[in-house]
Amino acid sequence: xxxxxxLPAASVVHKKxxxxxxxxxxxxxxxxxxxxxxxxxxxSISTGRVGKQCRERWNNHLCPNVKKSGWLxxxxxxxxxxVAAMGTRWCEIIKSPRLSGRTDNSxxxxxxxxxxx
Numbered sequence: 001x002x003x004x005x006x007l008p009a010a011s012v013v014h015k016k017x018x019x020x021x022x023x024x025x026x027x028x029x030x031x032x033x034x035x036x037x038x039x040x041x042x043x044s045i046s047t048g049r050v051g052k053q054c055r056e057r058w059n060n061h062l063c064p065n066v067k068k069s070g071w072l073x074x075x076x077x078x079x080x081x082x083v084a085a086m087g088t089r090w091c092e093i094i095k096s097p098r099l100s101g102r103t104d105n106s107x108x109x110x111x112x113x114x115x116x117x
Contacts, residue, residue: 018057022047030058060103067101071110074098079111 018026025045033041035058038051045054060066075098082093088111090104099107 018061022049023057023062026054026057027062029054030062035059035063060105065101066103075102076110076114079107080114083111 022045025047026041029041029044033044038055042049042051042054049057078096078098079093082096082099086092088108090108093099094102094104094107102110
């Protein structure tokens with residue numbers, strides 16, 4: 001039996017792509033409440049999203065500090081040396097100043113991309 005089968009239907013969170021309208025509402029709510037009150041933000045945007053979804057969307061895609069440009073050799077080396085020293089503890093590896101602006105998820109994806117080469 002799946003985990004969702006154990007939950008009441010109203011509490012099941014359905015995954016669907018974010019719309020531009022939802023993104024705009026999320027940005028406005030973060031500007032109003034700050035990037036920490038995710039349950040309040042989720043309720044305020046009235047899209048059926050939960051706080052965790054809002055937090056992840058903000059932190060991984062919408063936050064202006066998120067770096068989305070191409071990867072530098074220096075960043076690749078920081079990832080590889082971080083994994084050599086700490087294993088796949090992405091939340092620790094991200095603390096390297098050479099990876100400023102990157103998310104833990106983007107670092108993980110970049111590492112596995114490098115491994116496939």
